[in-house]
Amino acid sequence: xxxxxxxxxxxxxARTFGSALVHGIYAADSRKLSVRAAFPALWDxxxxxWGSVMRGFMRPKKMLPKGNGGxxxxxxxxxxxxxxxxxxxxxxxxTLTEALERYLRGKANVRVLLDTELTSLRLxxxxxxxxxxxxxxxxx
Numbered sequence: 601x602x603x604x605x606x607x608x609x610x611x612x613x614a615r616t617f618g619s620a621l622v623h624g625i626y627a628a629d630s631r632k633l634s635v636r637a638a639f640p641a642l643w644d645x646x647x648x649x650w651g652s653v654m655r656g657f658m659r660p661k662k663m664l665p666k667g668n669g670g671x672x673x674x675x676x677x678x679x680x681x682x683x684x685x686x687x688x689x690x691x692x693x694x695t696l697t698e699a700l701e702r703y704l705r706g707k708a709n710v711r712v713l714l715d716t717e718l719t720s721l722r723l724x725x726x727x728x729x730x731x732x733x734x735x736x737x738x739x740x
Contacts, residue, residue, distance in 0.1 A: 604635040606644070608653050 601622055605614035622630035626638060636643040649656025689695040704710045720732045
């Protein structure tokens with residue numbers, strides 16, 4: 601993924617956008633993930649565009665027969681999704697993090713800190729999670 605994005609969009613783009621995208625979707629290292637396996641539409645667009653991703657996205661895979669208003673077919677999405685379970689949240693994915701925050705706030709041994717910068721998490725010798733920079737403990 602990283603080499604693909606570097607080649608097509610530049611190193612800065614690959615390191616910031618590509619890395620964030622791959623971390624957000626796959627929780628993986630963008631330098632080790634195959635663009636062809638992870639983002640086949642991006643790979644196909646480059647192929648259709650003769651090396652240009654943008655030109656590839658502009659070129660349709662197929663056209664609907666005349667009489668359908670000349671709209672483009674985006675692929676076999678309906679057929680591909682047949683029998684697949686797809687879940688969504690009525691009020692968006694934030695519903696999940698909001699529910700988790702409510703649950704954690706109800707725990708006596710948990711303190712939720714907002715707008716707090718952390719640089720790393722480490723496991724101590726006795727398997728406790730340590731945050732850096734250290735946060736002052738609160739007596740409960």
